[in-house]
Amino acid sequence: MTYKGYLIDLDGTMYRGGEVISEAIEFVNELKRRELPYLFVTNNSTKTPEIAAAHLRKLSIPATPEHVYTSAMATASYIREQNPEARIYVIGEAGIREACRHAGLVEATENVDFVVVGLDRELTYQKIKQASLLIQQGATFIATNQDHALPTEEGLVPGNGSIVAAIASASGTKPMFVGKPEALIMTQALRKLRLGADETIMVGDNYRTDIMAGLNAGIDTMLVLSGVTTEADLPQLPVKPTVTLQALSQWTFDQ
Structure with a gap:
């Protein structure tokens, strides 16, 4: 067809x-x-649509930010549909944070409705601990994707799924995946x-x-x-x- x-x-x-x-x-x-x-x-939840489109254009592939849809954008959109005034705790980089801001979601560290997890290359024990405690207090656990490993020139390196697995193990809660x-x-x-x-x-x-x-x-x-x-x-x-x-x-x- x-x-x-x-x-x-x-x-x-x-x-x-x-x-x-x-x-x-x-x-x-x-x-x-x-x-x-x-x-x-x-x-990929780390890149904004602007950055992803710019990379494509450098490779001579026609793209604008409007041509890019990331797991971060889908996650933020889904949360907004569930609760447009949601308070969220975010583990992740620029892509997921900007998507959540654009959706009007409020980042917080207490009284949180959703714990949102994307790839974070500056992950700390404190972030995992905070996410786990908030989930145990009743926050919904949602992850941008379940990719456990990412291929690089060095070999396979930890992906978002590896971070999610640690939080799931600590909190005793399985996440909802979006990507x-x-x-x-x-x-x-x-x-x-x-x-x-x-x-x-x-x-x-x-x-x-x-x-x-x-x-x-x-x-x-x-x-x-x-x-x-x-x-x-x-x-x-x-x-x-x-x-x-x-x-x-x-x-x-x-x-």
């Missing part, structure tokens, strides 16, 4: 680390030429695109996050073998993507 909108992963789909995937440039340029709405959906592979971030992104699940396709390189997010939300999926999931993994996938491509250059927009 011909899709009216595209949700697109970043790392492994648009670029690998600091290097652009060449086919991605033409793919997004074609979306722009056809005036098809697209949104980059990322589990991929959860359906919640997908439904929030569709709302921003103003399109239905049946009009949209999710494009990504990671079956466990990108493709499962699409499957969980009832969205068609395009798996691109340019990153995490490889051709050798395909026979073991429990549910197949709608389409699997070696590269974005193989995609035909007029299906």
